[in-house]
Amino acid sequence: MSALDAGFLLGDGLFESLRAREGAPYLLDRHLARLLSAAEEMEFEAMPPAEVLAEQVRRTLERAALPDAYVRVTITRGSGATALAAPVGGPTVVIAALPAPARPAGGIVATLLGPPGERGGKAKSTSRQRAVLARREVVKRGAGEGLYVSEEGHVLEGVSSNVFVVHDGVMLTPPAEDCLPGITRGRVLELARDAAISAVEAPLDSATLMAAAEVFVTNAVQGLRRVVAVDGTRLDVSPDGVVATLMALYEADRRVMARV
Secondary structure: OOOOEHHHHHOOEEEEEEEEEOOEEOOHHHHHHHHHHHHHHOOOOOOOOHHHHHHHHHHHHHHHOOOEEEEEEEEEOOEOOEOOEOOOOOOEEEEEEEEOOOOOOOOEEEEEEOOOOOOOOOOOEOOOHHHHHHHHHHHHOOOOEEEEEOOOOEEEEEOOOEEEEEEOOEEEEOOHHHOOOOHHHHHHHHHHHHOOOOEEEOOEEHHHHHHOOEEEEEEOOOEEEEEEEEOOEEOOOOOOOHHHHHHHHHHHHHHHHHHO
16 A cells, blocks of 8 residues: 555545455445445545445455454545545545454453534544554553443443443344444334334433343444443343344344345
8 A cells, every 4th residue: 555545644435344254245235335335425535336346255265264254345535646636537545354353151241431522524534543542541441341321421332343232131222323334323223113012212211221120232343242331330121032132133133144
């Protein structure tokens, strides 16, 4: 990659992360649709079509030959940038396939953070310095994920995840205007509704989080992770129920996609 690439110099890029099982990328079409929509919004020029990107992802996975892979598709505005002037020519495309991280056994501990600061809309920007600093704070606190809380006391999202709770028999997740609505978040809502699990997108306050029967977070790389404690307070959560059901449905869905 050029030292004058806009992604390196300016953080002027976009990315999508996803999992692949036995060489089959899970929900790839949805990830690429979001990536291309963001690229259009950010006025990237000469973007390759979704079909070309999908073929490049599959070729990368074929060469990697990993049974369970983490895939990242990164696109920058291109090379030749000077100051804030846009580079001339097409974008830079980098596709990487790495061994998928293991999911922590027994759930994770979460910590509450302040508001996330200014967001870049619904695009997944490579300008991730705020998230890097937030992740460092999470690690310092000995937690597995940080949950952003607004000044009004609403739980918004994780540093790299969406958050769900089960309270009074209803599965609740913050609305899209309060978070970056992940691809996995959307699929989990679909799976829940198909299984007749009551699911609502509505503001989530921290008191409801702490009193919930079940709490979990989702992202495309690690799937569903149960939250068992927040800031040293153990949650009195059920080990079975909705989360166990959704974990099974999600893994079954990934297996089906791998056979398609």
